[in-house]
Amino acid sequence: MTSRSSRKLEGGGRSARPLLEAFKLTKTYGTVQAVRGVDFALSENSYVTLLGPSGCGKTSILRMIGGFESVSSGALSLDGNRLDETAANQRPINTVFQNYALFPHLSVLENVAFGLSYRDVAKSQIKALAMDALKTVQMEAMADRRPRQLSGGQQQRVALARAIVNEPRLLLLDEPLSALDRRMRKDMQIELKDLQRRLGMTFLHVTHDQEEAFALSDQIIVMRDGRIEQQGSPEAIYAQPETAYVADFIGGAACIPADVIVREETNVVLKSAFGTFTVPSVPSLSMGGKAVLCLRPEQVSVVQAEPEGKATLKARVVHQVYRGSDWLLECDCGDQIVQVLHRDTPPAVGDDVILAFDTSKVWAAAADPRVATLSETGAA
Amino acid sequence: MRRSILSVGDWLALPVVAALIALCCAPLLILLAYSFFQVDFVTISHDLTLANYAKIAGSETYRSLIARAFGSALLVVALTAVIAYPVAWFIAKRVHAAKSTLLTLLLVPLYSGDLIRIFAWRVLLGAEGAINRSLMWLNVIDEPLSGLLFSPLATHIALTYNYLPFMVIGLWLAFESLDDRWLEAAADLGAPTHARFLRVILPLTVPGLVAGGLMVFVMVAGDYLTPQLLGGASGITIISAINDLFGTAFDWPLGSAIAWTMLSILMLCFGLGALAIRRSSLVAEDV
Incomplete structure (x- = not known):
């Protein structure tokens, strides 16, 4: 519980130091190099997208930051502290999983409250905080439902509430909109961007959809074959592409x-x-x-x-x-x-x-x- | 088109369903009827009475035999659950290519027949058996351990061994449908290892535990050969009592009443188990 101490949101607390830094980050599965020594930095209160076709290593990067995969070589640091040696449950980072991974045996409210029991929160506060998070995503009416009774879009919102209720330093989103239909995806894009602005949190979003990346991002990291091809604002990437790719x-x-x-x-x-x-x-x-x-x-x-x-x-x-x-x-x-x-x-x-x-x-x-x-x- | 195919299916299924009802339910109902009759010297009087059930409730012997049958069943369920849990996890989550081989190996003893397995345990546990000989050879003991064979210990070892595959299969199915992402999500939300087990793995494998447990429970409660051949003096069970009543004692009504008492308790257990699985939400109806 070392770095999870402060409960208040610090929207304006920008410092010179980036929030998350990756140094020569590498992931190897057997003989396959999924991520080949990438360097990047994420700043506070920003929406960053890892964009690339499937198999380019973007999900591996996300999973290393979340702590679900070990770092083969290189390092990750969060707020200047070494991150890759910390267990996943000790990281002040939360994830919205691709298929949401909501617990099927718990109600919506219990799902959202799950993480709060491992934080420095009074027991009497847990329910109120979880309800607040559900209100943020307009799902308070569904609090007593089970996940399988919800539509894909509703499950998406609950997964989002379950992650942000813990007020992570960094929110990871693993292709969160890929299971939704096109119209719902457009609506959720606007909501995600809104939510990021309101919470002042840093979102790191993995997608293969360039339209989605443009709709959401302050910064886009374009990946290819385990390397970063270009990193910059959507405008710079569109108007001044560095490579033919x-x-x-x-x-x-x-x-x-x-x-x-x-x-x-x-x-x-x-x-x-x-x-x-x-x-x-x-x-x-x-x-x-x-x-x-x-x-x-x-x-x-x-x-x-x-x-x-x-x-x-x-x-x-x-x-x-x-x-x-x-x-x-x-x-x-x-x-x-x-x-x-x-x-x-x-x-x-x-x-x-x-x-x-x-x-x-x-x-x-x-x-x-x-x-x-x-x-x-x-x-x- | 689809409708007509379905109705053809209905007609084809009808004789089978009818045969099943006739062959399974009818004998049980005949047995139920007998349980309300009484023996009158060498004939069976067809006057309805609850005397048989009163006799069971009033008899210390029958009560304790029934209690022992279900106690044994519970103990074996607990033992198989503890042993099968890690095995099922291993087969479902750690083995990939060899999965079907392992599952087949697990079932091989079931193909060999009850008697062969029971006599194999006699060979292992007997005074001249493998265990005693090894321990003597190692100078751990001076004379053979006599309590190994013909004891409740031998019975429960063999019962646990016999019915373990059913528990493993039940739990294996539950582990197969346990998505690793739920564990990642739990870790992501800050849950330490033991909490991930207690709050995610255990509740989500309860249906497997209940399904495997019910199978083992029913089969152990009805097992007759194992205690007879390995239990020695402890080999008298409620099932062997029913056997005696239908055979030498010629008291079919009392035997039927005991059988129906056992059956009612088992059906109650099944009902509770089914309820537990339904409430576990994994098979909850979609809305």
């Missing part, structure tokens, strides 16, 4: 392979199969290096005549998807598919079109070794 995974940018022929202050001059472009880029790109030109659907438009000050590509429409407010066109530029967001009546499938984009608005990211080999053979 991030550009493709977040928002599905078309990545045109290119060589860096000139490095300027913030721009690079790229030479690609479609021409030479001067575009802003990640600082890591240098002359002679491999890069990708990232074109997002909303940055490209179909034009009638060659516009001034814009770069153009010749393409043929191969597919169109009506999305209510707009169309998403898939255009083939010759071994390279570029998606275009189109507002008015679109050209028909099979039409030849000219695509234009503003070179100052697009972005050059580092080429991905695997993607590069594929597209180089395509461009040749």
Whole structure:
């Protein structure tokens, strides 16, 4: 019970030191490296998302922080104290599990009160605190029900109440919305973000859904194959992806392979199969290096005549998807598919079109070794 | 379409259900009727009377034999529960590839027949048996331990051994449906090891404990051979008394009354057990 002493919420108590730090954190299962020496830090009162496809190691990181998996090498610290040597039940951290893991033999109220009996709380207080937590998630009317009598969304809320009632320093959420239908998921996203703001707690949320990550996060950590690919605000990750992988995974940018022929202050001059472009880029790109030109659907438009000050590509429409407010066109530029967001009546499938984009608005990211080999053979 | 297939099923099941009712329930009802009759020299008078039940309630011997039968059953249930609990946990949670092999091995003794198992224990426990010989050879004892065989100890060792697989199976099923995430959640919420056992593992395996316990309880209460062949002087049980009443003593009504007394107590236990499983919420009806 060492670090679980203070009961009051400290929303504004920001210090220079991060809340949680990971140093060269590694997890090995047999011969498989699930997490390959990652470093990151979480600050107080923030909503952070670990984003990546399944098998990228994000859940392993969460389970190491929760104490359900041992740390193979490296270290974790919470408030400057070594965390990875503390038993799971001694950590001031609580988890919302993927399938909620509510105790089936206890009522909703008993589930929420479970953790309070191991904290420094007077017995007479436990019921009132548990009811308060249920009110926070609008589940007080269900207090006497058993978990199996609740819908998925309701179980989700109870799992949330069971975790936050203990006022953890850090709340872990393991794909908490994946079992809900799409509409419920959207509602819960808003509620989760609201709850995090109200409680001033730090939430660490694992998901494979980039839309979800964008809806919730102050910070996104994009993971791939056990490594961190990029960490930053949603805006930075969307507008300035560091690698072709991030550009493709977040928002599905078309990545045109290119060589860096000139490095300027913030721009690079790229030479690609479609021409030479001067575009802003990640600082890591240098002359002679491999890069990708990232074109997002909303940055490209179909034009009638060659516009001034814009770069153009010749393409043929191969597919169109009506999305209510707009169309998403898939255009083939010759071994390279570029998606275009189109507002008015679109050209028909099979039409030849000219695509234009503003070179100052697009972005050059580092080429991905695997993607590069594929597209180089395509461009040749 | 589905409906008609179901109704065909109903018709196909009907003869089987009818046969089961006729062959299982009818003999019991005949037995129940006999328990209200009385022996009149060498014939059975069909005047209804409660005298047989009064005799059982008034007889010190029958009361203590019945109490001993259920006492033994409870003791064996407790012993098998304690032994089976870790075994069932191990098979369900720690073994993966060898799971079916272990479960089959567990059931192998059941295929060998009661008598063979009982005589195997005679070989082990007898004055010239393996245990006595080993202890003598090790110079732990100078002469064979005589209390090992033909004693309540021998009976209960053999009963525990005989019925252990049923308890293991009951508990194994309960452990199989025990999600490890519940334990992680309990640890996450601050529960230390013993609390995780008492507040999560134990309550969630109660249905297995009750199911296994009921099977063992019923079978031990009705076991006749084991005490007869291993119990020596303690081998007289309520079941052997019923056997005598139906055989040499020719008092079918009293035998029937004792049988029905036993049956009523067992059914009461079953009812309570079923209630306990239902209340444990694991099989609660969904709303």
